Amino acid sequence: MRLATLSVTTLACLGAAAAAIAATLDLEGMTTEEIMTVRPSSTDLARAGRIYNPEAPVPPQCYTRIEEKYNPCYVCHQNNDDPKRPNFIQDGSLQQAYEFSEAGLTNHHVNLFVDRSEAVAAISDKEILAYIGEDNYSPLSARLKTRNWTGFVPDLADYAEGAKAFDERGHARDGSGWVAFNYKPQPSTFWPTNGSTDDVLIRLPEAFRSDADGKPSRDIYTANLALLEIAFQDLQSVTLPEVDENRIGVDIDGNGTLGRTGKILRRDSYLGAANSEPLTRMTYPQGTEFMHSVRYVGVDGDQIVVPKRMKELRYMVKTRKLTLAELRSRYGNELQEKIDENLPRYIDLGDRGTDTGFGWTMAGFIEDADGHLRPQTNEEQFFCRGCHATVGANIDQTWAFPRKKRGADGWGYIDYRAMADAPNKGEEAGEILTYLKRVGGGDEFRSNTEMLERWFSEDGTVNEEAVAGKSVYDLITPSPERALMLDKAYRTIVAEQTFVYGRDATVVPPNNVHAHIDEATAPTLPRELRFPHDIRLDWGAD
Template identity: 75%
Template structure:
């Protein structure tokens, strides 16, 4: 990408550098970039991709030492021909299988000691910083710079729970719906640096009656049908729906009344009654909104901060059939076997096409903390989790982990949520993760988790975990939360996201700087695990 081809709106929002500097960066070697550490914006203006394997996250370079396996939560094989994930990447649990470029860990931020920089930020300053709303001004900034892609359209989102009613529907009538889910191990656990939430919005036809009039009843029922399709259930509870308004006996009790249960059917309802219900596939036009936030602190309580680190948007732009998906996964598998570098389709202000029917668009903080569009390479990083992994479902993670039924509609809240097991497992998911990983993060570097939930000999303290909620298990102390927030603020001020986004104060020990095929540890077959990201809510 050259400077003249770089989108003007994005250029204005991320800032510019001197043309001479951009020219210098364009001819730098990868090692020179690692040393000079130009910012994400400087690399983008120079048209330079620093990390051609940006979709490979830093966690994939963990030192497994022949016995620790955090990789099972993402990498799985699938033998079910009707489950639309055909990646078959379970072998990545056992061995490092990278392209030549991927053998080098480009996430150099992991290896920096930020102790002095973190100490220079006062508690008062970081608390004021994370309580600031950097979401609300974003739409106006985008409009002012001629942005033609999606723009934030949810009022009051910075305030989290107050933007939604008790059933999760946005109070501003935008159609966004919040749902409660169990955070995926372990990057999105607050104890490892971030809080988050995820919202869904179905197309207008799913929110209206056949005559085009808006219908909360139709929307509620259609969202519940979507839940059924992902959970392989015959029925599920839902917030009360007036069957008379729908003229449909959705609970199958033989009469029209108030329904609090819906049974599985072949199609959706209302104006979407011609749209078939496909197993584990979202309808065309489905949107997701994901805010990644700082760790909020209210006294000694951990909350969702107002300030966003990132705002991520996804829309399903193409409905692919099972054969089409299988073909695309097959191509991806072959490309990985051939050690080809990952590719993407740049859609400009609209975002990035994943190749699997979805378009991704991301915003991230500038040096002053205002949200800006991500550069191509920053956005490319997100493709790793939302395209070719064996464990996700239709390229998503949160909705398949939604709390079951009516209770699961509302803003995320795991203060009373139990550590339930994944489907097919007996032990709680978090307890299982601790046991298989030997720590509370992929690098086994979260010392607070080790002190709270592990014995001195490194085994899990199951007795200490008994009866604890998800909140108890995955939230940090106030002091750790402050440190994590400060560490990430340093990364923001440096605009060094392409070198890694993990909020580390000191370098973790259990991570490879480079993978040596001849000496890298592998896992024995008995340390490889089957895993379903869905949960047993019964």
Template identity: 55%
Template sequence: MTGCQEPPVVTANGTKVLSSPVTAPYSEGDDIPATAFMAHDEVYNPESVIPPQCYTKTDGVNNPCYACHQSYDDKKRPNMLRDGNLQGAYEFSDLGFKNHWKNLFKDRSELIANISDQDITNWVNQDNYTPLIEKLKADPNWKGEITPIENLAFPEQAFDEQGFAKDGSGWVAFNYKPFPSTFWPTNGSTGDVMIRLADAFRETSGRYSKDVYLANLSLVEMAVKGLDTITTPEISESQIGTDLNGDGVLSRITKIKARQYYVGDANSIKLAHELYPENTEFLHTVRYIGVDEQGNIFNAPRMKEVRYMKKHNFKSKQSLGAAYYREAKEKAFENYPQTLYLGDQGINNNFGWTLNGYIEDKEGQLRPQHEQELAFCNGCHKTIGSTYDQTFSFARKVEGKLGWGYIDLKAMTDVPNKGETQGEFLTYMMRVGGGDEFRQNQEMLMRWFNSDGTVNKQKVKSATNLYELITPSKERALALNKAYKTIVDEQSYLFGRDATLVEAKNVLQQVDDSQHPLEPEHRYVWDMQLEWQQE
């Protein structure tokens, strides 16, 4: 891609012209901090939608790209991107050939050494979510969403056994398989995801009904995954007034069949193949790695980020097709990615979703992300071929009844992806050549790989559960927490959010013609959905 012009920053009220480049008090050659770019409203990286992982050296054989870039032979899919050709291709703009994620190339060993184990443990065990909610509620000028969940920092207090928030807020946590491999605890973060449907999906005749809500949540899962039947926690068809299993009798059931319409007050809304209904919300917390004295790993109370999505506009498959075409046309005309900013509400991804996010300030309090920091979100939640309605986690939920409840790595094993027979994480490690995209997680290499660099298949297959497979040692967990804390101190998120301990070796700083393309046998067709019935 050549001839690109300096991109405008698009706002909800029109186009905002970029200010002049950062100057005083910095001189040429100075290492300008990320905060200066934001303070001067100077765009640091117009190609921030290219994630750091896209600069991984493949050496012609190592392919982490397939997890995002796919070309399905399924004309029913609303995701029409078909971008499998991007696996290992480095098809960036001229500006994108330079890797702007310079935090990847910073050795943090000395900075980490200055933080004690006790100090970082105290840090990660603090609740910074509740103060965020209190601050937003108290701000009369705040125009964005407010998403309180009582005791969210301590999940065992926040949710019941089926994942329903105990505060009656309507949020429901679900158990899903973490996406490989950025979201594996061994690579820096823990996390969770909650879903909430609009009031009509939770009520019948204007009154809340858990039976209605469970049924509609299950129907959403069926629609997104393209299922014909699904198991559910026990539901009373009599309370709903609808025969959900097709046996002609209203009774208490634990399985429902696919149907054309949702139930309760949403009974006029049709299910749409692989699409969520309008006003579906997701809340995703990215947390530090909790670790106790015995080395047990858990989701820490302190959150690195709180991420929010709301489907503000339902788009049909045809409308989505037009949106994908528009994106392709913009790229063909060599334009940089455009981001529509909505002020306090976040950004519009132009596919029907509003995205917003909060990240730690220097004191560790969660703050709204700056426009440039938010633009990063479009890299994953806009146009990549593997997503389901621009999302990841819900398509990876443990299927049916067993998947309703807070994420529990000990309750899952390494099941295969749809259409495959070998465990997903085993397959990933074999295709990538490591336990992370960058092939630099030495602990994973020592645990699960042979001395010749090949995966020890039998050892991986013998892992009791996902917890055993993808959680770090106490020592690594503490080091990763410290590494990220130094990024917080710097407020250098524009330069990368990956908690790397030392300089990345298998990542390109500059893309050039010397990069060996992936060999055809190392390109893969893959579906992020999972064969849970084989568990």
């Protein structure tokens, strides 16, 4: 399939500088400051064996100007007072102050400071719509096989089609075992209004999809997924898409008979061929896989949709199930490393990706300059460790599944319209409303002018009456005009292949971000503006 392309003139304009740099400079001899100035491509840096940003896991949002009153940091950084929650990093102090290593004091995400207005204006709406409407996922598997790839090969048919690839229960129509679930996007990087749409799929190991004789069983798989939800949400029961207990061989709803049911009670172990696997609180079974597509913001008339084109395809597999004691030890080691200001490290597994050090392996694919998905370089992939290893808010290194809409209605492809602004556990007000009030904007940088105009009053306070009763779709999707503008901005980064300098779809440099942190003068946050935060949500009665 031929990929849609932007005009030759547009691409030449975008990529000429980067190409000239790559052709003329000795990358091995460049200092970090020189690299920041000239921005050679990610792949040129990788070929030269250079690491540009030794603090790549620190995302650009961590350089937000908090100005002693704004706190977007609570979403990720938390102390944990639950002794059985499998996260012991205790990084809540990062809500209050910039605690970086010496290398991290400089904001290496210099793409934030590039004015892309001229490049964005050179791309027509027609061009970008054609581009994001192309399928760059389906050719990926064949392209990997031609290079004798030994890592994960995407195996879901028709994934580019989004919801069409799944049935009403979220199960992949191709029988691959992937299951889509409806979850509330994490504030605010994955809100479409800030530049990307996405989805996340889960696949449990084959034993969890099979009966006691090893035969595939949709009923058992559905029940085991619901048990996993119970384990993460601390529930005693949950609804699930209707299953036949006769096929499962267990009275899962506890009514004393075997029949069709849409409810399952908490139990000590999983079902079917996985009946020897204990149900462990907030922990995935070994072999659990996730696939996450990060996509452009699609436009269909006046509606925002998930388009075919992927910016990235991300993959995680749980290679080892660690005990709480093992996790506590590893988090303790990591915390000491941070205290000593040692730079983060990763274990390179070649084509398989990188080991997080906490039982997971991550791999990722990203667009090349022509829009084909390619394996990420080590440094591009290292960026992902920032969210999926040692931050206090995640649960078993993940974000999306703990935020699944509760019960039977939560199994299916992501649908913002089907969700109200549910509060986080322990909160009363909706999560999005709470975020807007604590952050002072619709993104960490407070630079999303459309969100400011929609949901804020002239005095800078949130217009709670305007927010009330709105669906998640109403609250976090952009206008078609803004969507296309952000798509164009990101396309310029793709053409440059400068992902290691930042992947945010910004058109003009945001004002509220530090280029460098001066620990002696940078404002900190008062203790009373530090907030506890459970990424799980209170969906009310199931």
